[in-house]
Amino acid sequence: MNKYNSLDKTAANHSALTPLSLLQRSAQIFPAKRAVVDDDRSLSYRELYQRCCQMGNALRCRGIKTGDTVAILCPNSHEMLESHYAVPMAGAVLNSVNIRLDAATLSFILAHGEARVLFYDTQWENLVEAAIAEFEVPPLLVAIERKAGVSEGLADLDYESLMMEGDPGASWQRPSDEWDAITLNYTSGTTGNPKGVVYHHRGAYLAAMTNAMVFDMTAETVYLWTLPMFHCNGWAYTWAITAVGGTHVCLREVDAMEIYRRIEDFGVTHMCGAPVVMNMLLQDLGREGVTLSRPAHFALGGAAPPSSVIRKAEEIGFHITHLYGLTETFGPATLCVPQQEWQQLSLEERAVNMSRQGVPTHGLDEVAVLDIANGQPLPADGNAMGEICIRGNTVMKGYLKNPEATEKAFRDGWFHTGDLAVMHPDHYVEIRDRAKDVIISGGENISSLEVEEVLYQHPKVSEAAVVAMADEKWGEVPCAFVNPVDDGEEPTAEEIIAFCRERMAHFKAPRKVVLGELPKTATGKIRKNMLRDSLPR
């Protein structure tokens, strides 16, 4: 106890951090400004705020209580954006569900999360019907009737009718505690049941602020939703764009020329996405020979951009930033902050630097590479491989109703990512592999990512994945699965193996190459477990 401690928190100087306040602020400052564009609909910040207050009130009137779950199954749209505010305004927790799931998984999620309401786009009415077929008490079913038209009888009511039950002038309550849950996001694990990652108001506010900052966003920002909002709440950009008073431009389906048109029509400044989106953009826009009239920033999450991608992107007019994160870290945990002196480097050298996962955002305290054996930090030598571990305020509350997984993920005071990486001397982390994807060949570790990076340099390779294949002599050897580029002569296995052997230690080069399409999860990750299972044991 010291003389400063007697000054207590009061209503004047302490309130729960929540991204809901950011919408309220933008509605006050930019009432008439376009908050969201969704095809032929457009809402100002005043309208967006009022609709969220109204829907929040309607949910309360329907008996939704603090800590209840409200699920949504919907593409990027104003309803989807609204739900990120309206549901927490009612004190409830938003569970935004991946639209590419099968009925069994959707059923599991709705049951596990105990969803009391489900907003769904009628495009997925059959899926929803199948998912809830065996529910004794199904959630209140609220149809979002857009492209696919009205509900064919499954819905209890439609979205706009539910909203009309609320009072647009209703106020909302801040969470009583900023540690309260705001959203629930199920991971798309490649094996087992998905885990329900719970976000807190505190982290969501901080992620919104820091994600706006790391990307230099301002009130002039126009953000195109090439990233699904159901991915970690759009990497917290559902809240970050609102924080700066920027404009959300919705995109229901990813289509390169449609993206190009929206960039030009709305003056898009920023967008995010997975490599698969960037690749498609580069291929399709490159083929059409179009370039952007103004440069746009593209934050690429989930895979290192090879030099060929950086070059093509810059030719078309995209500035690429490389991000890394997980559902458990509200999306972005690190970004590859470009250093001024990199401008002087050759494209290849720049690509090497930019391909690293980088440094922590302001919301985190530390991103460390820890020795798997003893949990101690490894030297920052770009060589010693350990597990990326993270701590800070933009890490999840934990996994819903799964204390074992929560405890395991948070052991020793760190969130354990399961990703293997090195720490470079400049304190940029670089992922070498998922822990479970390392190939152990004759006692040597082979990073599947390292082999994949070489494969991607081959001009006839569009996508590649490398997994361990059982081998009598070596224990395991690398096997490559390759999806060739569309418009070209198909490569031969021998050609690809020779290409790899020229560029890496021979024991790392694939022993076998399988050509064809690669299986993917609902979020676009290559399902390496399926590739592994396809190989003889």
Added chain:
Amino acid sequence: MNKYNSLDKTAANHSALTPLSLLQRSAQIFPAKRAVVDDDRSLSYRELYQRCCQMGNALRCRGIKTGDTVAILCPNSHEMLESHYAVPMAGAVLNSVNIRLDAATLSFILAHGEARVLFYDTQWENLVEAAIAEFEVPPLLVAIERKAGVSEGLADLDYESLMMEGDPGASWQRPSDEWDAITLNYTSGTTGNPKGVVYHHRGAYLAAMTNAMVFDMTAETVYLWTLPMFHCNGWAYTWAITAVGGTHVCLREVDAMEIYRRIEDFGVTHMCGAPVVMNMLLQDLGREGVTLSRPAHFALGGAAPPSSVIRKAEEIGFHITHLYGLTETFGPATLCVPQQEWQQLSLEERAVNMSRQGVPTHGLDEVAVLDIANGQPLPADGNAMGEICIRGNTVMKGYLKNPEATEKAFRDGWFHTGDLAVMHPDHYVEIRDRAKDVIISGGENISSLEVEEVLYQHPKVSEAAVVAMADEKWGEVPCAFVNPVDDGEEPTAEEIIAFCRERMAHFKAPRKVVLGELPKTATGKIRKNMLRDSLPR
């Protein structure tokens, strides 16, 4: 209790918010980048961080404990910036003292804050000697030996020697609670003893993040310290510039041509200051006929910029933003966010809009205008006058050892500013007066600011202040004190009164005009109480 509540805080997902982490982050990301320039010295972020860790450790070695006070009396310099990190790294509270105070006030502050250490620039050695003359146990006296050379025997040791006692590799502890005190700033009240405003780590982190955001700051930001760092810790920009990895350019004394040279030499992008600094800049640079080679942002705090100032500033190359805040709100509480459509307005119309205090920063929940009589919000009609009241996370902990003042300031769950304002229909607040500066004439309220605004439009007026003068018939009438421009013919009282009567209701025009210099507080505020006292009762 609901299913989400069982997920507790852990070391992995919750840590105390503190601006100290922002320095650590920038030192990691931008180790070689110039963090601070101070005349012929320059420190990289790595060096700055190491020096702060070292000094923090040295303070611990000297027995400084959590909750102790360390004071500093120093102009803007790298030592001053360092103390904003080093002192809290030791768990202590930084009391940055105004360098323009007299010995008695300094003595009061050191005693009241219980300073255990005083860092002081030897320029003020005599002042310090006088201030501590009657202390039984004086603080440890640490001389900062720069312009004025070495201590003449008063100091216990010098700053660099103290630093050498610490370990540059020492780690620092986060505060155990983000509500812990980080700094202590005494208000320069115009009457009575100064009050000690206590800041908390949580608010300092949030103020740093939001102040960087509202000003669109990035890693390219070069910030010139035209604002004293001892003003509300430089309006939290001591932490905000570091948050983005920008460069601090120190300035020990305010001199227009020196400011101009530094803007050009270092490529300054942002600066802050009081109107007196802006006025001096415009006069001196205007006379020299220089213009900036690149535009620089100037955040003007504490007084509305008249149209003449905006025009002159824009001609020279400054973009003005108008801020409003108090010591109690970590500096900026509101800013006058420019709306896109204002670009189409005439200069005069723009000036009217820009002269308002504006809208809250992201760190606050609400800035309201409340009825003095009943504490209820007044209509946003630009007319109803009430008190500006503020709440949110960037409001002080309270006043040190002054529970009465703390309770009074925080009554009814709001921080009461004592400023009178109206809320405009667009929800921008506009100050009409300090509560105590209103002139009540024949039962009508006259805003002294409103009369001053007209006085400032007079080409021969450099500074103006209007106070109440006793009047038998009307109770009170306005009396103007005017400081004429340097280089011109002195105006007559009649001329000024006539100028005012042409531009406002006659009862609001000053009855009397006194020409001459205006008395000011150490922070540059005009001492209206002295002006009032100079008038016959």
